Amino acid sequence: MTMETTAAPQAATPNRSFLRDNPSVMWFIGLLGVFTVIVTVLSEGMGAGVISTNLVKILGMTLCLCLIAIAMDVVWGYCGILSLGHFAFFGLGGYAIGMWLMYARTEIVIRDNLAQGAIPATEQEVAEAVASQIFGVVGSSDLPLIWTFAGSLPAQLALVVLVPGLLALLFGWLAFRSRVTGVYLSILTQAMTLALSLYLFQNDTGLRGNNGLSGLQNIPGALDVPQAIISVWFFWASAVALGLGYLLFAWVVSGKFGSVIRAIRDNEARVRFLGYNVDGYKLFVFTITAVVAGIAGALYYPQAGIINPAEIAPIASIYLAVWVAIGGRGRLYGAVIGAAFVSLLSSWLTGGGAPNVDLGLFRIVWTDWWLVLLGLGFVAVTLFFPKGIGGLFDYLVRKKP
Amino acid sequence: MTLLEVSGVSVTFDGFRAINNLSIAIGEPELRAVIGPNGAGKTTFMDIVTGKTRPDTGRVLWGELSVDLVKMSESQIAKAGIGRKFQKPTVFEDQTVRANLSMALKNKRGPFAVLAWKATAADNQRIVELADEVGLTERLEHRAGDLSHGQKQWLEIGMLLAQDPRLLLVDEPAAGMTPAEREHTTDLLKRAAQTRAVVVIEHDMEFIRRLDCRVTVLHEGSVLAEGSLDHVTKNQQVIDVYLGR
Numbered sequence: 001m002t003m004e005t006t007a008a009p010q011a012a013t014p015n016r017s018f019l020r021d022n023p024s025v026m027w028f029i030g031l032l033g034v035f036t037v038i039v040t041v042l043s044e045g046m047g048a049g050v051i052s053t054n055l056v057k058i059l060g061m062t063l064c065l066c067l068i069a070i071a072m073d074v075v076w077g078y079c080g081i082l083s084l085g086h087f088a089f090f091g092l093g094g095y096a097i098g099m100w101l102m103y104a105r106t107e108i109v110i111r112d113n114l115a116q117g118a119i120p121a122t123e124q125e126v127a128e129a130v131a132s133q134i135f136g137v138v139g140s141s142d143l144p145l146i147w148t149f150a151g152s153l154p155a156q157l158a159l160v161v162l163v164p165g166l167l168a169l170l171f172g173w174l175a176f177r178s179r180v181t182g183v184y185l186s187i188l189t190q191a192m193t194l195a196l197s198l199y200l201f202q203n204d205t206g207l208r209g210n211n212g213l214s215g216l217q218n219i220p221g222a223l224d225v226p227q228a229i230i231s232v233w234f235f236w237a238s239a240v241a242l243g244l245g246y247l248l249f250a251w252v253v254s255g256k257f258g259s260v261i262r263a264i265r266d267n268e269a270r271v272r273f274l275g276y277n278v279d280g281y282k283l284f285v286f287t288i289t290a291v292v293a294g295i296a297g298a299l300y301y302p303q304a305g306i307i308n309p310a311e312i313a314p315i316a317s318i319y320l321a322v323w324v325a326i327g328g329r330g331r332l333y334g335a336v337i338g339a340a341f342v343s344l345l346s347s348w349l350t351g352g353g354a355p356n357v358d359l360g361l362f363r364i365v366w367t368d369w370w371l372v373l374l375g376l377g378f379v380a381v382t383l384f385f386p387k388g389i390g391g392l393f394d395y396l397v398r399k400k401p
Numbered sequence: 402m403t404l405l406e407v408s409g410v411s412v413t414f415d416g417f418r419a420i421n422n423l424s425i426a427i428g429e430p431e432l433r434a435v436i437g438p439n440g441a442g443k444t445t446f447m448d449i450v451t452g453k454t455r456p457d458t459g460r461v462l463w464g465e466l467s468v469d470l471v472k473m474s475e476s477q478i479a480k481a482g483i484g485r486k487f488q489k490p491t492v493f494e495d496q497t498v499r500a501n502l503s504m505a506l507k508n509k510r511g512p513f514a515v516l517a518w519k520a521t522a523a524d525n526q527r528i529v530e531l532a533d534e535v536g537l538t539e540r541l542e543h544r545a546g547d548l549s550h551g552q553k554q555w556l557e558i559g560m561l562l563a564q565d566p567r568l569l570l571v572d573e574p575a576a577g578m579t580p581a582e583r584e585h586t587t588d589l590l591k592r593a594a595q596t597r598a599v600v601v602i603e604h605d606m607e608f609i610r611r612l613d614c615r616v617t618v619l620h621e622g623s624v625l626a627e628g629s630l631d632h633v634t635k636n637q638q639v640i641d642v643y644l645g646r
Binding site for chain 2: 259
């Protein structure tokens with residue numbers, strides 16, 4: 001048969017180490033490390049004081065958003081499942097850790113108060129006082145069943161992983177088994193998110209309805225440590241989580257597994273005829289990314305200080321998809337860039353940091369116009385730069401064909 | 402021995418009977434050509450065997466244990482040893498030729514096994530052999546999307562061989578190939594058929610003649626004639642169907 005002779009084939013090196021094959025991973029970890037050191041050195045709590053505690057918190061929260069963005073990129077950019085529900089998993093992780101934070105801190109405060117009385121309080125009295133302190137706001141004084149383990153940090157940490165993981169497993173199993181794909185699956189995930197959010201809005205759900213959980217920035221056991229220090233601790237934890245998450249996902253998508261899930265994205269039916277159980281792969285990806293989203297949420301909300309059901313509303317998950325699209329789908333650092341860029345820009349513009357533009361007849365007030373800008377940006381990226389911001393790196397490190 | 406036995410299978414699409422009480426038996430090893438006019442049900446036959454389409458009635462029995470494929474999913478059927486090449490070449494264009502072949506290689510298919518998978522020397526050796534067999538050695542590290550139409554056909558045949566199936570279902574393998582490539586394809590299919598069962602759907606009579614095998618003629622969803630090419634082309638019914646009554 002005829003055969004085209006093209007450029008010499010690249011060296012056949014299928015067995016090189018993972019990191020050498022993926023130089024972008026080393027770059028990312030390196031830059032993240034440098035960034036962490038710089039922020040620490042300049043922080044109010046541990047360094048020169050150039051970066052305020054509030055800004056350290058914003059940066060730490062941004063790292064958590066980057067972590068959920070890479071999870072979204074794996075499930076959407078690599079596996080082709082446009083999930084509009086990953087922020088629900090993020091929120092559930094936040095609620096799981098928030099329950100412990102709130103319960104344990106309230107318990108400490110109550111014990112201190114009761115200790116001043118003449119008669120030492122019984123455990124029963126402490127538990128009742130804690131319950132009525134937490135749930136007084138929704139007119140109840142009983143501790144709901146889901147708060148059974150709220151006093152135990154290990155149990156709530158386990159729930160950070162288990163609740164999002166099991167929900168994703170159940171939901172994914174039902175959806176993928178029925179071969180729901182494409183836009184129908186997106187709608188289904190959005191419906192799940194909306195249902196969960198509406199459920200949590202109710203006062204009798206056991207998670208304080210629309211009040212949500214608050215005071216999460218106060219860490220039991222470290223109540224006399226100033227926020228300036230705690231903010232740096234959480235910043236570090238967020239950076240470590242992002243670094244580990246990046247390594248995990250880069251490893252998952254680099255090898256044959258990545259090959260299979262990208263193949264599922266491009267032609268699901270063909271993968272089935274190769275003998276792969278497509279539903280199993282989707283379920284695996286959906287669940288592992290949900291777990292990582294839950295961990296990201298558990299690190300985010302202690303920095304935010306408050307969580308309420310509005311955080312879980314479908315719009316949050318849509319933003320997530322927008323970040324990933326703007327940053328560049330199908331490459332992990334693209335998702336990080338998109339999440340960091342858009343969310344920081346958003347807090348700058350809506351936080352009153354940006355000067356409003358006076359056009360004479362018309363005044364652009366960024367707090368109102370930010371969403372318009374985001375929408376236009378999203379349309380522009382979709383139309384003109386389908387590879388997103390991350391696609392710019394292709395010009396920098398263009399591999400010679 | 403009989404490897405695949407399709408018996409009494411019927412399928413209706415919106416009132417149209419695509420397959421009508423079809424019965425075909427394929428041995429192992431065997432090379433079999435399936436011909437027939439458009440709409441005769443050739444591709445639907447493959448859809449049924451591979452689990453893409455569920456028949457309304459009938460059974461599709463497979464292997465020594467005579468398991469019924471009708472109850473199995475596409476991926477289970479593929480794992481049982483049935484490989485398929487589609488009419489339109491469907492390779493994963495975004496990935497390299499090597500990645501395409503590597504995915505098709507006969508290895509464990511579960512998510513956890515694949516996650517831990519590392520190419521062994523034997524795997525790499527096999528990929529090189531396959532690439533050589535289908536003339537894509539020089540193209541191993543190229544994107545499959547950059548291949549010509551004929552090369553994509555080849556890659557898909559390579560992927561089929563990589564699966565090492567007991568039964569190959571090949572739908573119009575020669576479409577879009579040059580005469581030299583067609584010749585190579587017939588050689589390859591004949592060689593494959595020495596150790597396994599191969600079923601080829603083809604329109605090109607010259608190609609079928611070169612395959613030199615038993616031919617099944619389908620018409621309106623059932624078998625019209627079966628035998629050598631000379632035998633079936635002398636059949637009056639077959640002539641009527643092909644030339645119009």
